[in-house]
Each structure stands twice: as structure tokens, then as C-alpha cells.
Amino acid sequence: MLSSSSFPVPPSPAPLINRCQTISELNQIHAQIIKSSRSSSHPLILRRLVALSPSHGFTIHLYSRWLSSSPHLQTLRLSLPSVLKSCGRHSSVEQAKQIHGQILKAHFQLDPYVSNSLLRTYFELGEDEIAWRVFEKMPQRDAVSWNSAVSGFVRSGHFGFARRVFDEMPQKDLVSYNSMVDGLMKWNRCDLARELFCSMEEKDVVSWTTMISGYVLNFRPKEALEVFREMLSSGVEPDAAAVVNVLAAVADLGFPEEGKWVHAYLRRSNIKLNSEVLGSALIDMYSKCGLVTNAYNVFRSVCDGRRVGDWNSMISGLSIHGLGQEALEIFEEMERNKIQPDEITFIAILNGCSHSGMIEEGLYYFKLMKDKYQIEPRLQHYGCLIDLFGRAGLIEEAMRIIGEAMPMEPDAMAWKSILSSCVKYGLVTYGEHAATKAIDLAPQDSSSYVLLSNIYARNKQWEDVERVRELMREKRVQKVPGCSTVMIHGKVHEFIVGKEMGVGCREVVLSKLEEVISRLKMEGYEPDVTQVLVHVGEGEKEGLLSIHSEKMAVAFGLLNLEEGSSIHIVKNLRVCCDCHSFCEVVSKVYNYEIVLRDQNRFHHFKGGSCSCKGYW
């Protein structure tokens, strides 16, 4: 450790302060500054302190100490934004109000620089009404004040107010437009956002990134990529934030071609690859596109092993590929390297355990999280435990988590997790109970109804199946149609249940499928006709089942790709049992590898078996 005397304070200590990476480094410089009684450096110290995000208590302590030494007004003025920022970040409403009082006492409310910080802090604390009063009472509003009000209301979800402030603004600049476009996107109004964006005379990298992230947010990754291409041709150079969003769009789509191109673009660009979150975005993109080896290579080469997010992305990537053991090894390496795991790390770990059927390990890490790392398990962690037991068929243990172990009320997701395990193991009574709870909590979510009706159908309770259908009609719940996409020679083809394909395409695909199914039957494949929502004649049912979107995608792949190659499919819902065994047999009989990403995870079918080993 360096002694404080080895840090002579230069004429301007700013560069030294900003270079501090740890609180103790900062403390040493602080000691020097106090000795040289250069109190004008206090605001810089405070700003760096907040950037290093220590405890809020420490920030307040330091600030109060300065306050009691009656600093110059200018010193106080420059310190206020940092202290307020800390209050906002640590949800300290009372402290913020106290500082508000001090501001009024010193008449700083006349100063937009100070009032704007106050405004932002109240929005961040969820105190919209106070924020609005501060805004209304401001004797002088500058561009920052107006823009803070717009973005404050956008963030808090009061879009109506954001629009009003935006419309009333005396002068709009780029920041105002970008905030408004962002608000429209967050409010799911892609069309209006696009319109406003197009009307802008000047667009900077933030404007383009706002559009890209907005489309990603609204589950429209294709449009996000189109905007990125437009951006490149318009001559605006992307930065790290832009690329992170583009990678998120590629990860959503699930086909790596575009992602590889973005990665190559990054290497050529001036963007620093190991900066901030780019590494974890790349890892995530490769894992979600099925290339977990590429993800691993990025993790080893691009990332420096210091950011918890990189580790989390890697663990989560291995987990969704069913590589639970490998995920645990990465976690152990993380512990050896003294990287502090966070709550996301444990969600990824627990998810990995549940996708690999590792019950003992899952329970061990759940305990480790609480005991060693003092991370209080949240709803999501309990959800993972429920999933862990449920997937393994241990429904009673899963129910015990809900009934006894967790201190909070289960959400719809927890009940749906129980429900889908009941479908898998044919447990009608538990399934009915879980479905009732899930529907209660999320009445518009069609999946609970569909799962319940599948349990009944499997048990041949056709009247109950009809009852569920009636309930759906009553509540106007629309079933989400299954959709599978497959990439053939660089072009994405989409198959949606109940939606017409291109002219002639349907006939070709269906006749191929028919041929495939009859060949598979000779190899022992028996279509499982129980997972159909509608009760119809046996022959008809088989027909309905055969058009699940992933089957069409497989048939299309067989038609267009050479034997021995890999068919890469992305599906929006969870794969059903029948399609799962269909893919298994296809991979053996036809000698194709099938890589299928469903709603939850990856299935790699090869030589008649699947990497998920039945855990999905």
C-alpha cells in the first residue's frame, strides 16, 4: 500500500482523482487535499466517490463533514449534484428532502444547475409530484430542465405528462427528440416513434440507438437490424451502446450469420472491445445463436475476467445449452478469482442445474448464495428451485417451496412452472390447482389455459378440454400461434401455425412431412396425439399435430439442406413432447443434426438423442 505522502497533490488534482479505482486510493488523495486545505477539490472527490458507488452512508458522512466546515458557496454548489445522485441511487427520499431544504436556505433554487439535479433526483426516487412542483417553481428553466422533465416522466411511465412537457417546450433540441422517441418506444408505440424519428432533421448516434433499442424492446429484432443498416448508410458511426443493442437484436433472432458480421465489424472499428458491456453482449449473442463455443472463445479472449456481467453471460449461456456441469466449473473459477457473484449469477447457476437435472447441486448453490454471499433469495431464485424440482418430477417438493419455504407470494411464473411439470408427468389434480392460481394472477396469458387443456386431453377428459376453451372465449384470450424460423442459405424462412405459406410451398412441405412421418413410423416413431387443444377424430388429430411449426421447419430443412448438415430452428414457444421425439428420430433416420432453440433453452438433436436428456 502506498503511503499518503507518496501522492504529492499537483496544481490540479483532478486527473489524479479521476484515475482512482478504489475507495482507499481516493481516501489517500483526500487526506492530502485536506492537508493542503484545498477545499475547492471537494466536489471532485465527491463526484468520483459516487462514481465508485460506495455505501450511501459514507457519501453523506463526507458531505456533512464538509458542510459543517462552512465551505465556499461555489464548493457547496458543485457538491450538490453528486450527493443528490447518491440519494437517488440509494432510494433515500428523506435525505433528498433534507438537501432540498438546504438548497432553499442557500437560495440555490434560482440556479438551474442545482435545481435540475434536484428535479432528476425526485424523478429517480419516484416522487413525480414533488419533481413537478420543483419544475413549476423554477424561476429559470434551461434546456436541461425541460429535457429532464420529459425523460423523468418517460422513465416513471407517465407518458401523458412527458408528451405535454415535450409539446409545451419553448425550444426542442436533439436531446428532447431523442427522449421523446425513447418514450414512444417504451410505450410500445413503434409507429409514432418511427414517425417522430423520421421527422428529425438531425440525427446523432443516440437517436439511432434509441430506435434500435426500441425495436429490440418491442420484440421486433428484424426492424432493429434494418435501422442499424440505415444508420451505417447514413454515415453516423456506431458506438459501443449502438452495437450492444444490435447484438441484442441478433441474439433475439437466433441466427449467428448477422452476429458474426457485427463481430467482424467491431474488430475493424475503433470501438474498444473489452469496454463495459460489449463482451457480455457478444457472449450472449453467440450463446443464443447456438454457438456456445464462440461464446466461450469471446469469454476467454475479449473479456478480461473482471466484470461480473461477463461471467454471468457465460454461465447463463452454458446453462441454456444444458451444460450445467461446465457452468458450475466457470462459477468455481469465478470464486477462485475472487469475483463477487451477484443475484443474476445465481439465477444463471440455478437455471443451469434445473436444465441438467442437478438437484443436489442446485440446493447446494442456493444455500451458498445465502450463507457465503449473503444474497437474500428473491422470487426468481425460488422460481428456479421450483423449476428444479418440477422438471425432475418432484412436484411435492416444488409445492413445499411455494407453501413453506418462500417468504413471498408466488407469481404466475412459479405456478406455470408447476403446471408444466404436471403436464409432463400427467398430474391432473396438482395441475388444476396450479392452473387456477396462474390464471388468477395472469388471466390474459394463454399458456396456462393451453397447458391445462393439454393435461385434460392427455387424460382424455374431453369435456374439461371444452370447458377450458369456453373459458378462453369468455375472457377473450387469444392463443399465441407457434412460430418457427429456419435459416437456409442465409435466408430466414418463417412457419406460423394457421398461417398460409408462399404459393406452392405449403403443398411441398406438407407432402415432405407426410413422407417423413411414414418413414419414421417404420422406425418406431408413434405420433403422440394427446397434445392437441381440440377434440377431434383420431385421424384428424394426427393431421393437426403434424403441422406444429417446428415440424414444418424440419421438413423444409430436409428439403433444402444436404444430408449430414445441421438444421437450425428458432421457436417462440416451448417444444411439445411429440415434436421433441419427432426431432430425435429424424436426427437418427435422416442423419441431420437439428439445433432447436425453444422459449427456454437449446436442444441439440444428434443420432437419435437430445442434449437436454429430457429436462426441458
Place this chain on the structure above:
DNA sequence: TTAGGGTTAG
């Protein structure tokens, strides 16, 4: 330097 876009999550 008080205002706008940023990864990992059952």
C-alpha cells in the same frame, strides 16, 4: 459538467 441510447435474469 445538471438532460437522451447500453449486457447477463425462472
